[in-house]
Amino acid sequence: MGDVKRALITNIQGYSIHDGPGIRTVVFFKGCSLGCAWCANPETISPQPQIGFIGNLCARCGKCLEACPENAVSMDEGKHRVDDSSCTACGKCVDACLYGALVRYGREMTVEEVFAAVRRDRMFYEPDGGVTASGGEPLLRAPFVRALFELCRADGIGTCVETSGCAAPEQLLEVLPVTGHVLFDLKLMDPGKHRQYTRQSNEMILQNARLAAAAGADILFRVPLIPTVNDDEGNIRQTAEFVKSVLKQPAVQLMPYHRLGDSKYRALNAPNRLAALEVMAPERLEAVRRAFIAEGVDCTISR
């Protein structure tokens, strides 16, 4: 797991209002155990730092070529290209770019640095806000998250972890005692489909969900609702059954699919497997919400 005291962070985002109660600062950890086809933040999947290129801002001035110590950048017919094998994501091209067309995803930070960044927005956390560890998969950096959360709690800052659940149970158990809330994704109930769309089976995820519930954690299950992938009757019913089996007051929150992540796939020059997928009509979304309620599971939509 590397250095306990350091982690790659892609973003620390103040005034986050969709990631747990109150006003929160979300810390995005880089590196994920899954690779969901619909991921809106694909820059958080790889555990390595990466350079993103935003074509529409590029002025083709060539400053990045001059700045690159590895000669990894080239301009082919006016098109900016990076040789991934030689790019070390050192960020020199990002610093040199005057147009904001290059972004460095991933900055190595210490627990203390992240804590200091979180603490800066302390005034906004009353009464129930705080920090949310997200990603990527924050549980992959469980010792870091634990250390961060301990500092936060000692300082009266609320804690929340946003997880895919795909981590070793020990990692979950390391974080559970210090987190106030768990936002737990339930993407697909069918193990085969789960593997097809996220590259991993869901067994460990479901096991961890039971584990967290048994430990008495404050869990909010969240379903990224992807048209044609997990919005079928069967998956809704199975999800509802599962939630009912682990929670006394069963509830889920739907996170409707959107296409906004597409820009980031382009920036990373990575394929977007669902590029052609249309977003869900509001009526359909509402129907899914009602279906959950009909199954006896309280259901809200994250907006």
Next chain:
Amino acid sequence: MAQTKIDEELLRRIDALELDERILAWRKAMRAAPWKLFADRERYTVASWRATEGEDIQIRRAKLVANILDNIDIAILDFDALAGRSTPGVIGACTAIDVCGDYIPDLWKDTSEVNLTLNASAALDEESLEILRESARVFGGKTAPEMADKAWAEVLGTWPKDATDAKVKDPTLDAGIFGQVTSVPMWGKLLSKGLRSYIGEAQGHIDAFIQNRETDIDRLYFWKSAVIVCEAIIKHARRYAALAGELAAAETDPARRTQLLEIAETCMRVPEHPARSFHEALQSMAIVSACKVLEHPMHNNPHWGRGDQYLYPYFIRDITGGRVSLEKASSLLAELIGRWGTQIFVTNETQRESHQINFAINNVLLGGLGQDGEDASNELSYLFLHMVGLLQLSSPTVGVRWNRKTPDWLMRKAIKTNLATKGGIPLFQNDENMIRHYTDDGIPYEEAVEWCGLGCVYPCLPSRAEHYGAEGIAGFNLAAVLHLALHNGRGVTGKLIGLETGDPADFESFDALYDAFKQQHRYVLYRAFWLAAIARNVQHKYMRLPLISTIGLQASMDLGQDVLIPHPDYAMFGISDRAIIDVADALIAVKKLVFDDGKLTMAALMAALNANFDGPRGEEIRRMCLKQPKFGNDIDEVDLLAKDISEFSAGVIKSYDNAPFRPYMIAREGLAWHYYGGLGVGALPNGRKALEPLDDGSISPMRGADTNGPTAVIRSVLKAGFEDSYAHVLNQKFTSSILKSPESLDKLVTYTNAFFKNGGTHIQYNIADKEELLEAKRKPEEHRDLIVRIGGFSAYFVQLSPEIQDDVINRSEHLL
């Protein structure tokens, strides 16, 4: 004292209110109506002025006002339930030639078209044009602003005009902003006492004057002028009563006839006598405000002040007693909000540029602490918010006075109103900071707690005469001052405005540049203050405002002294030294690029600035400038420089000896001034091109430069403090996605509370609309701060691919 219990059922009923047909008919007519200029008023100014030649100026002005009120065309339009318009037009203006002289250059053009205000002109028939020209012949060259201009030329030659042309300071004198003109009348007194009692008061002073064989004859004339104008207002109201009676007699619709008879009856009662009901209160105010505008039709804005306070007893008594339905009360309130919100005036040239607005600024300030130290928000505050949310007008300026006791229900309604109006309305101001500023400056708490808004955020006290802007200085352009430092004292016009502090290419350190800025600042400001003091000594010789004095200031009545003669105890002076953030960002860029990092020479930077970033390295250098630290990202170096500039500027202002009057108070308002201010500033090292607008507000970050999210802006603002200023303007922009659900509304309330609890002074939320997003797509460098957040997703708008940007643009349509 326990807070008055709020009737929550009433709040729910207010939430369900819609605009009624009458108000909708007005709004439709207002939107379709051609804007009209009425020459009528000047006919009576000229006639009166000629008839009173040789009389005392106070009496002359009072008689002039009376002649207007006795004779001017009046109208009750089909959808009016309240009488009292300054012109018969749905949207109309009259001129202020008797006050400001020959201030409308359009009058002498062949087109017979007069520019009223931004983007609006009115055609004039031959007769009207001739009336206005005649007035200009009679008054031109002899009015207070023109005489003060002459006095300025006596002492400083062309400098006052040169400084104006270089946009170093504003407004010009012919903008017509005299003391108290832009301030809030004593509405509470009017409603509780009625004008007949004012006449009694003045008469009592007159009797005492004679009895005590007093000698200061100006005072006697003042009280006589007060009697004349009060009688004239009463008579004016009766003209409306008579007109309503005539219209009723000819009316076939029984409901409308009843309404007209009600107008007739009400106008016989008020404003002469105390108001007995909410309806009478609003009617009284409608008439008096129209008369106030007719005394001086420029900048004489129909301010509400603390409308939710002085009107509350009438409102709640009528509502709870069943004397008026909530529907009717809300309709009458909407009518007056709408009428005052669409009052226009004929501006002079500089005002047209500096204000960028079409309507006379008027302000209603809701909530806030009361005399007992408890929060005074009430159901009427809520109704005001609801009605402005429904009306969807750009004016009035609506503010909420935040304090630790401000109830959540008011804050939630305020944020909802922000959404309903697509942002900006209402703005929020820190009540506690404001009251503390006043009390620190020696104003008693009971006066300070009654503070109102004067323009957008500039505060005023109903118990004092406000002279902000009245003597040719309100805005002081720090970015133009920096321009002087960068150009050896020359302004954008090329004329020497400041000191010759040397060729910037020869500056060998950052401090040399900063010192040059400071020298220019002190030099220009002291000159501006000197000129203001001269204007102050000139204006009242040629102009008096008996009506505004009488209804505006108790001290005027008590002392027998017109507001235009400033009294050391009651006159308040203020200044808005602006563009601190532009200067901080520009200076830090020079410091980093030239003196710290050595990436550019001062000569190369100056060459790029002077070429407005054109030329071979121009754009590259501009990008380098843009990339330097910017205020609003919680970067100490630049935030603390902004603090230092703020403190320096305040220190110079406070060092000026304004005796025998109070020192200038500082209140950095903003509004649309940044367009005007920008016209006086060449390219700046913050990456801004020549003549382009400066940063908006007075402490908002540079457009698009706050890329660390909204909380980083707050941290920068609180770090810099800006504690020398009574007011600031901080605009924050959100995309609608951040305000979509009830929970997100609550979170914005929490956010606002946190900002104010930690010392914030003002904040205003704007919602990025479709057009803005489209522009961001076209000009990404100016919109780098726009964050799109949907669910857990977050990205800078400009970093999205064009197709996805279109997605977000389409989403913005579905705001609510």
